[in-house]
Amino acid sequence: MALVQRRGKTMTDFSQDAEAARWNYRPENPVGLNPLFSWPPRPAAVLRWYRGAWLQLTSLTLCLVLAVAAYTWFLPPLEAMQSFAPGWMFRVWLLNMVPQIMVAGGLHWWFYMRKGQGMYKKFDRRDLTRDNGTFTFRNQLWDNIWWTLGSAMTVCTVYQWLIYWVMANGWVPTVTWAQAPVWFVVWMFFIPMWSGLHFYWVHRLEHHPKLYKHVHAVHHRNVNIGPWSGISNHWYENILYFTTYFIHLLVPSHPLHLLFHIYFQQVSPILSHSGFEKIKTGETEAAKTGDFFHQLHHRYFECNYGTSEIPFDKWFGTFHDGSAEATTRTRAYKKQMYT
Numbered sequence: 001m002a003l004v005q006r007r008g009k010t011m012t013d014f015s016q017d018a019e020a021a022r023w024n025y026r027p028e029n030p031v032g033l034n035p036l037f038s039w040p041p042r043p044a045a046v047l048r049w050y051r052g053a054w055l056q057l058t059s060l061t062l063c064l065v066l067a068v069a070a071y072t073w074f075l076p077p078l079e080a081m082q083s084f085a086p087g088w089m090f091r092v093w094l095l096n097m098v099p100q101i102m103v104a105g106g107l108h109w110w111f112y113m114r115k116g117q118g119m120y121k122k123f124d125r126r127d128l129t130r131d132n133g134t135f136t137f138r139n140q141l142w143d144n145i146w147w148t149l150g151s152a153m154t155v156c157t158v159y160q161w162l163i164y165w166v167m168a169n170g171w172v173p174t175v176t177w178a179q180a181p182v183w184f185v186v187w188m189f190f191i192p193m194w195s196g197l198h199f200y201w202v203h204r205l206e207h208h209p210k211l212y213k214h215v216h217a218v219h220h221r222n223v224n225i226g227p228w229s230g231i232s233n234h235w236y237e238n239i240l241y242f243t244t245y246f247i248h249l250l251v252p253s254h255p256l257h258l259l260f261h262i263y264f265q266q267v268s269p270i271l272s273h274s275g276f277e278k279i280k281t282g283e284t285e286a287a288k289t290g291d292f293f294h295q296l297h298h299r300y301f302e303c304n305y306g307t308s309e310i311p312f313d314k315w316f317g318t319f320h321d322g323s324a325e326a327t328t329r330t331r332a333y334k335k336q337m338y339t
């Protein structure tokens, strides 16, 4: 183990600590957190963080493009949604199903079937699991497809039907671009943060031993994750997880806000669970996909419950930055939790 002198104290060299050997690929630096919450303030780092998230090809920008396309070409106008009717309800279901199948199916094909970039920037050494009784249908892929398209897509669609219907009837405040352009943009910008806040607390609740055993364990069957693992959740977990959308009944929103929130909640987990940090075609790295922060949660369980957007894990002492030291700490915490 290599030790280096840094700021007068001896600490383990991140690039060569024992954790490196546990992965096929581990990012060079410790996992980063949103510097917006750093003290003293680091405005240049904040700017870099948001520029990296919004002005490049990332899951965030993909979700925004999907939302705009869905709103422009497929979503029925609100007036058509004042009463429940099969036409618009079917369209809303399709708007969930089609992007999910295309993105998860596409990434799975590239990474795991075609093996388009081999092991390049793949975190875990192992391939996805087959012929294993832990999984429904004894197969990780079919298990994940079932829990995503069956359970998750059903629950999220029912919630969306309700929200569009309430919005269409004018029972909650809505906004348009013409009425409040500044609010329109600001709220869009804050949706990922709201989602991170909601996710952290729901996720912590799911790690309560009882809920974990009967519900959240379905998602955690996937220690080694793939694109279809993203929202491969038990029914009860989905009922909780998708309550995040009900914020649009309280905060004045436009259908485009809801659509962006929908894709952020449903499509971006496909990327963050892809198991690869980046997608590479030919010689160029096309886009960031995986999220080592959440990959660590699937390997070590009792750490990184939230996202890197709001550093709850750092505040509550459960942050794993990818170092061997953090693994030792997490294992000790887990032991004390279950004894």
Ligand SMILES: [Zn+2]
Residues within 6 Å of the ligand: 203, 207, 216, 220, 297
């Ligand atoms: Zn979990």
Ligand SMILES: [Zn+2]
Residues within 6 Å of the ligand: 219, 230, 273, 294, 298
């Ligand atoms: Zn996960």
